[in-house]
Amino acid sequence: MITIEQINTYITKIPPAPDALKKTLLHLNNENLSRAASAAQEDNALSSYLKTLVNSPIYGFSNVISDIPQMFGVLGVPRSQQVVYNYMLSLLSPDKWKLFKLNKTTFHNLQSDLSVHWQKILTHLKIIDPHIQSSISLLPATIIVSEALFCENIEDVNQLRSVNPIDLNSILQRLCNVNLFDLCQMIAEKWDMGVSTSQIIQASSGLKPSENKNINILGKWMHLLLFYILSKPKYVEAGLNDFIDFQIDYVEDIYDDFSKVMDIS
Amino acid sequence: MRSVTKNGVRIFFPQGFLDGTAAEELLSIDDVNRTVKSNPSMILVSLKKVIFFNTNGLEPFIKLFKIARKENHTAVGFCDYDLKKYNTILKFYKDDLMFSLFKTEKIAQLFATNYDNKNINVLLYNEDKSQRTAMAMELHDNGHTPIVAQSEKEFQEKIDSGTFDTIIETTYLGQIEQNVATRVTGNAIIYTVNAFLDAEIGESFNIDYHFHSLNVGFRLFIFDASKVVSMNVHAMNFFSKLASSGAEYNANICFVGMSFEKTQNEFKNTLEDAGIIFFEQMDDILKNKDMLSELGSSSIANIKQKRVINKVMINELPNFVNATVATIEMMTNSTAVKDAIQVNELSIKNTEGMIASSIGFYGDMDGMILLVFPVEIAKKACELLIGESTEDAELILDTLAELVNIVGGKLTTLLSDHDINVNITLPRTYPNVSSLLDIVKGKKGVQVDLSFDDDKFLFFLTR
Known part of the structure; x- marks a missing residue:
């Protein structure tokens, strides 16, 4: 169905970050918002993406923000970095989705939903760290990679899952000894996203708890957040609710806190 | 949503948060129709990977349960939960609990008529005496050995002192009587029949399936009749004809656990004349490997229909x-x-x-x-x-x-x-x-x- 050669080819084909993006991120890392905004404006696609994303209802700004420097100013360094990474990831998403019932808009909404709720969690945990804040941007890479690898095998996957409740992550692991979160890590490395991002994403699989206590806690929150978001009707309808296994035991100890932060009653 | 059918039991695996907003997306009308049409012996919804649910979130499954009960008398219920979830469901549905609650999928399988492993040593406790009795009877009917604890204290003592294959607690038995269920064990097909056998057996028994199983090479068909109360002349004629038609393939039909207390004894003679063999217990066949092999072996001479591919x-x-x-x-x-x-x-x-x-x-x-x-x-x-x-x-x-x-x-x-x-x-x-x-x-x-x-x-x- 899927071979390690196909996976290697897929990873090789992932383009490096465009120059304008690299410059934008470099200036954001140096907390120089005005230079970052100038760099971002060099890339029309990035500017357009940022305007659409930041003005979507989930960000909740009362006025339309169309100016990139103003946008970065309102968002601040960590969240600006987060939306730039979201843009980078959206470059990997397919024009037409086959495995999941998604389109550009729903995928952007998913990115926004995750980013905004991740921010709530970090505020609750009192964490202000740009790398940790932007780590959530990489999580939807699991969905993009699943789409890329499994879209030509939808029927096979469905037949297999009709006799065995196996998730896509396990199928990949059993066939190629590599899983979706490993592939996310490879993408993160290719894009110089920082070690902590890779570590949090790996922990968020719920399958490889981190030995670093702080990273592990963030992994738990991210895992639970993913399934909180993927239980929303539009994502259930898109077929995202069960593409990977929810590791309920992994997150049980933070559930009460999580339900307070998300106002679940 | 993922769902699989294993040993005739259909299990759904929702995950995450079941709060009702995604109810229609979780289980569409097509899913419900397909599930009911496939007529599984039991329908289960595993709550193992559900961290939050409310009544709206469970509603699509309850609807499925009701339809499956009405159409096919299928045993239905939730499984794989902890005490908190169990108590929550009891609270939600205290006045209308038509489905069962099984602490684990393994426990649910003990109550499924097509479960292969029999004679499981089970310790069970429920604070409701009628529940304890109902579970014990059902387990006994399914060929297991239930030990019932009469109090929580006794339950704990038995857990500490005894060795049991399975311990049943936080389990509730809803409406469970089932239709003709089918399972395969080795080279035998086992049909489970229950209650009163009358002309309706002709409707509920899948004759096409039976003949195609013959064609595939199955030669031993066992009717588990341990839960049959009585049989009338229409049912007797049905089984006689079934045995005669199977003779063309040298097939064997056996009845296990059939009591003739409320059925005319001469029916037994008629059925035996038609070639049906009676056994008291399932183990009399399944544990006797030589007999199982002999009854289920294929016969070259008697495969009458030599059809050609077209x-x-x-x-x-x-x-x-x-x-x-x-x-x-x-x-x-x-x-x-x-x-x-x-x-x-x-x-x-x-x-x-x-x-x-x-x-x-x-x-x-x-x-x-x-x-x-x-x-x-x-x-x-x-x-x-x-x-x-x-x-x-x-x-x-x-x-x-x-x-x-x-x-x-x-x-x-x-x-x-x-x-x-x-x-x-x-x-x-x-x-x-x-x-x-x-x-x-x-x-x-x-x-x-x-x-x-x-x-x-x-x-x-x-x-």
């Missing part, structure tokens, strides 16, 4: 081969090469180290597919389903049955694309090929020899 089947041959090859390729991650195609009787050059499986299909066309594997290919193909390599011969055969089910499912889809609708029978597996050769002796079919990474694999299509 043009329609030949036209669809690429679909049959593709369904098989694509499945094995998917499961082994290797590529198949077709070595030879011939129309003839099944010919296997080297029978050493080979295992086999068969699955029948019926509907717009009928016949059966036989697959003969070297054990090594079977092991490799099953690794994806099991998750690790194994030497356990029984597990390999069980998993092989799942694999053949996938082939059957794929075939159904491919044929339906050509407006050919077929149903598939339960798969049968063979630990060696000698018994398989008996079944197809004298039958012509299409044989396709294939290689998967130099391992030989054989596909045979016949009627």
